[in-house]
Amino acid sequence: MCSTAKFGRTTLALALASLLGGCQSTPVQAPLQVSPELLAQYPVALQDQYRKLLGDTPNNRVLNRMEIASRSLATGHFDIAEQELDAVLNDIESIYINTPEAAKARSLWYEEGIKDFKGEPYERAMAYLYRGLLYLREGDYGNARASFEGGLLQDAFAEEDQHQADFSLLVFLSAWASQHGNSPHLAQQRWAELAQLAPDFVQPPADHDTLLLIETGAAPRKVRDGMGGEVLVYRRGRNIVAEQVTVELGGQVISAAPLGDIYYQASTRGGRAVDRINQGKIEYKQGAYNVGSALADVGTTAQLWSAATGDNALGNAGAAVALVGVASLYFSQSVVAKADNRYWQGLPDKIHLLTYRSSDHPADAVTVNIHDANGGILTTKTVPIHRNPQGVGIGLLK
Amino acid sequence: MNYLKLAALSGALVLLSGCATDTLNNTAGKATKYEDVSSVGRVSGVGIESQDVSSMTDQMMRDMLTSPILAGRTTPPRIIIDAQYFTNESTSRINTNLITDRLRLNLNRAAAGKMVFVGREHAQMVESERQLKRDGVVDSGTIRTTAATFGADFRLVGRITSLDAVDTRTGEVSRSHLIGFEMIDLESGAIVWGAPYEFKKTAQDNVLYR
Numbered sequence: 001m002c003s004t005a006k007f008g009r010t011t012l013a014l015a016l017a018s019l020l021g022g023c024q025s026t027p028v029q030a031p032l033q034v035s036p037e038l039l040a041q042y043p044v045a046l047q048d049q050y051r052k053l054l055g056d057t058p059n060n061r062v063l064n065r066m067e068i069a070s071r072s073l074a075t076g077h078f079d080i081a082e083q084e085l086d087a088v089l090n091d092i093e094s095i096y097i098n099t100p101e102a103a104k105a106r107s108l109w110y111e112e113g114i115k116d117f118k119g120e121p122y123e124r125a126m127a128y129l130y131r132g133l134l135y136l137r138e139g140d141y142g143n144a145r146a147s148f149e150g151g152l153l154q155d156a157f158a159e160e161d162q163h164q165a166d167f168s169l170l171v172f173l174s175a176w177a178s179q180h181g182n183s184p185h186l187a188q189q190r191w192a193e194l195a196q197l198a199p200d201f202v203q204p205p206a207d208h209d210t211l212l213l214i215e216t217g218a219a220p221r222k223v224r225d226g227m228g229g230e231v232l233v234y235r236r237g238r239n240i241v242a243e244q245v246t247v248e249l250g251g252q253v254i255s256a257a258p259l260g261d262i263y264y265q266a267s268t269r270g271g272r273a274v275d276r277i278n279q280g281k282i283e284y285k286q287g288a289y290n291v292g293s294a295l296a297d298v299g300t301t302a303q304l305w306s307a308a309t310g311d312n313a314l315g316n317a318g319a320a321v322a323l324v325g326v327a328s329l330y331f332s333q334s335v336v337a338k339a340d341n342r343y344w345q346g347l348p349d350k351i352h353l354l355t356y357r358s359s360d361h362p363a364d365a366v367t368v369n370i371h372d373a374n375g376g377i378l379t380t381k382t383v384p385i386h387r388n389p390q391g392v393g394i395g396l397l398k
Numbered sequence: 399m400n401y402l403k404l405a406a407l408s409g410a411l412v413l414l415s416g417c418a419t420d421t422l423n424n425t426a427g428k429a430t431k432y433e434d435v436s437s438v439g440r441v442s443g444v445g446i447e448s449q450d451v452s453s454m455t456d457q458m459m460r461d462m463l464t465s466p467i468l469a470g471r472t473t474p475p476r477i478i479i480d481a482q483y484f485t486n487e488s489t490s491r492i493n494t495n496l497i498t499d500r501l502r503l504n505l506n507r508a509a510a511g512k513m514v515f516v517g518r519e520h521a522q523m524v525e526s527e528r529q530l531k532r533d534g535v536v537d538s539g540t541i542r543t544t545a546a547t548f549g550a551d552f553r554l555v556g557r558i559t560s561l562d563a564v565d566t567r568t569g570e571v572s573r574s575h576l577i578g579f580e581m582i583d584l585e586s587g588a589i590v591w592g593a594p595y596e597f598k599k600t601a602q603d604n605v606l607y608r
Binding site for chain 1: 430444445485486487488489490491492493494558562564566569571601602603605606607608
């Protein structure tokens with residue numbers, strides 16, 4: 001009897017689903033074709049990213065701009081990185097009240113990923129960090145510091161109290177910008193804070209005027225977890241073998257300090273408010289499924305009893321109850337509670353830093369070695385050092 | 399007929415069964431709004447926007463025009479207003495030229511000759527042209543020649559500072575700005591005029607982004 005009931009339920013479900021098939025509303029939009037002429041105005045190294053930006057849906061605009069910024073920084077297109085990061089930060093700083101996409105993302109029928117992407121706090125903090133580095137390149141220390149502080153503000157949204165505003169690299173950069181921007185009192189505050197956050201890190205002497213940042217590893221990944229993929233969890237990037245960085249300076253080999261662990265920043269953020277919305281969707285989905293399943297079983301059983309006893313009235317009632325049950329099953333299937341797992345792939349796993357005096361090493365480039373956990377050299381790179389109008393140098397290896 | 403009623407009732411119960419959730423606070427975000435800086439406002443805040451630049455420079459301009467030291471002299475004082483000594487120590491990214499340029503442009507127009515503005519940031523350009531004139535490469539122009547370019551009597555300095563607060567429970571952010579404007583006597587170092595501009599903003603993003 002059980003298999004007969006299931007057969008009846010499945011048949012009804014298929015019939016109802018075919019009737020209601022047009023109601024399913026998850027949008028699927030094919031990427032727009034981008035003309036070669038349009039792409040030709042961008043540097044070749046960035047054309048793939050711009051093709052994605054121009055052809056993608058608007059809700060991925062910020063994410064695509066973040067990826068362009070990463071690639072621009074890696075390929076030396078700093079003006080483009082500046083322009084894209086400004087656009088990203090404008091979106092991040094915009095207060096989204098209740099856009100149609102936001103309303104959809106909160107509804108039962110759409111997954112969270114339909115919302116405009118603004119990134120999780122660690123991604124927003126990194127957008128501020130990169131913009132701050134570009135201000136440092138220009139010697140605009142006020143805005144550099146403001147950017148780093150903006151990143152720290154994003155980090156302050158961490159829900160786990162002990163991890164609020166613990167992004168040591170941003171604290172360092174804020175102190176560095178303040179120190180070179182002639183705001184020693186602000187620098188002192190941040191140096192003191194850094195001493196607490198990273199007790200092993202030695203504050204650079206005041207005459208250090210060159211900053212070198214080296215990125216290693218792949219971006220932390222966002223993975224859906226929970227019964228229906230409604231919870232967002234983080235995993236370290238794949239195939240990460242780089243663990244240490246050394247820099248060759250004037251015949252010496254000096255270790256760079258791994259002050260920024262992006263995966264750590266992502267994974268210590270704690271639960272999100274939207275996770276509870278997704279959880280509510282899952283509860284609805286499960287509740288509707290349980291009730292629908294029970295009603296479909298009862299209705300189908302009633303129909304079988306009707307056939308056995310010849311009671312047509314019971315058969316009609318059974319059919320009606322089964323129909324309601326199948327409708328409930330259908331609605332249960334239509335509820336979408338998946339967490340938004342889009343993430344900024346251009347981020348690193350870790351950022352290592354080193355400062356030095358230009359008088360000790362005046363060359364406009366330095367040699368960087370990236371090592372595995374056993375100290376073996378994985379790769380050696382040359383990093384150009386850019387000096388801003390005040391003579392303060394900065395180098396970034398992405 | 400009774401069966402149909404039963405079915406309808408069952409259907410309604412089914413559809414409503416998923417509506418009961420816990421006490422989740424999923425209210426929509428709140429619009430940014432201005433608050434009296436002297437009031438105890440909600441936690442929150444955002445950056446300096448165009449309307450802030452407009453209102454602060456308008457207020458400073460009016461204040462300077464009523465200052466007898468700056469606008470009441472028989473001989474109009476020479477003043478430098480640029481961003482050279484206007485620093486940003488806040489957490490808001492801002493091009494300080496926006497503030498000083500708007501202030502100088504509007505003040506220059508409104509002062510109607512009561513103040514003379516010296517474009518120190520263009521000194522190199524002026525020196526270059528003067529050299530061409532003195533070398534005879536170009537003629538001396540139609541107005542006059544002077545022994546030297548103008549020295550200034552006063553120069554504007556300023557500082558933008560801010561205080562941030564975050565309520566991680568609700569996702570509200572608050573930022574309070576203080577923008578201080580001061581005019582420095584370039585002989586004595588005295589601060590002959592000064593005025594603050596303060597504002598505080600609160601904001602809360604949509605629950606999807608908290």
